[in-house]
Amino acid sequence: MTLHKEGRKILFFSLLLFAGIFFLFEYVLETPTWVNNSVLALLIIFYLVILQFFRSPKFIINKDERxxxxxxxxxxxxxxxxxxxxxxxxxxxxxxxxxxxxxxxxxxxxxxxxxxxxxxxxxxxxxxxxxxxxxxxxxxxxxxxxxxxxxxxxxxxxxxxxxxxxxxxxxxxxxxxxxxxxxxxxxxxxxxxxxxxxxxxxxxxxxxxxxxxxxxxxxx
Missing domain, CATH: 2.70.70.10 (Glucose Permease (Domain IIA))
Incomplete structure (x- = not known):
């Protein structure tokens, strides 16, 4: 499975955004560990959802003009x-x-x-x-x-x-x-x-x- 070129920028900026959100909870807001872990889990899930959207499977195409x-x-x-x-x-x-x-x-x-x-x-x-x-x-x-x-x-x-x-x-x-x-x-x-x-x-x-x-x- 490969990723489509249309997703490269979105995935890059999403990663930066999610990293920033986690940094905010972990080091600025100083929320409890369980909250930080929950936020991290949700961010990973959201990122995987975006990641799978831009998948580009490779396969053999059986061509027929009819x-x-x-x-x-x-x-x-x-x-x-x-x-x-x-x-x-x-x-x-x-x-x-x-x-x-x-x-x-x-x-x-x-x-x-x-x-x-x-x-x-x-x-x-x-x-x-x-x-x-x-x-x-x-x-x-x-x-x-x-x-x-x-x-x-x-x-x-x-x-x-x-x-x-x-x-x-x-x-x-x-x-x-x-x-x-x-x-x-x-x-x-x-x-x-x-x-x-x-x-x-x-x-x-x-x-x-x-x-x-x-x-x-x-x-x-």
Whole structure:
């Protein structure tokens, strides 16, 4: 298990902060030993929680141009036919995955191809499962076109806690299936918009693993 680069500064400054808090209790406030030990235990637990959030597991990605891989670890919260009006401006099949604070928050490309569209939107911070979060929250929209001309849109959406979206691709870039395209800090959601004839392979409530779980299969 390795740590993601997005966590390095947070982990460093958290360590300084927690060390300062413990120093305050131990040497300034001169609180009883049991209090100091309790504070130390809580600080260690909090630090380990932050540490596990930024874990970045390594694994083999089984690539298949017909498969749509989950873009993130989490739980499937939406499967529906919907109108995607930012890029396609037409009906698409939507699959949404909610990431809790305990999930790995690395975002991975569902398919291989060229980035045809990439746009960042500032916005609100509604809870990630709110119906309007997909169109009103801080978000990025990325469209990748496969070698067969199939376009798949995926959207990073910030939640009530997550207020920092990172993305690492630009229009014209090539990206591999399962390759890392971004990161969202502290709980959020990713929407995937597919052709209407795509066959969904997951159900509401299913747990997914980014870059490993097959969430749909393309017909062409």
């Amino acid at each position: 498969h749509i891989l989950a873009p993130a670890d989490g739980k499937v919260v939406v499967i529906e036919d919907t109108l995607e009006d930012e890029y396609f401006k037409g009906k698409r099949k939507q699959i949404s995955i909610f990431m809790s604070p305990i999930n790995v928050h690395v975002n991975r490309s569902p398919i291989s191809g060229v980035v045809k569209f990439c746009k960042y939107h500032a916005g609100k911070y509604l809870v990630a499962w709110h119906p309007k979060s997909s169109t009103e929250n801080e978000r990025t929209t990325i469209v990748v076109e496969t070698t067969k001309g199939v376009e798949v849109l995926f959207r990073q959406i910030a939640g009530a806690v997550a207020r920092r979206i990172k993305w690492y691709v630009n229009e014209g870039d090539m990206i591999e299936q399962g390759g890392e395209f971004g990161f969202i800090k502290f709980g959020s959601r990713v929407d995937v918009f597919l052709p209407m004839d795509a066959e969904v392979k997951v159900n509401i409530g299913d747990k997914t693993k980014g870059g490993r779980t097959i969430i749909a299969e393309l017909k062409s």
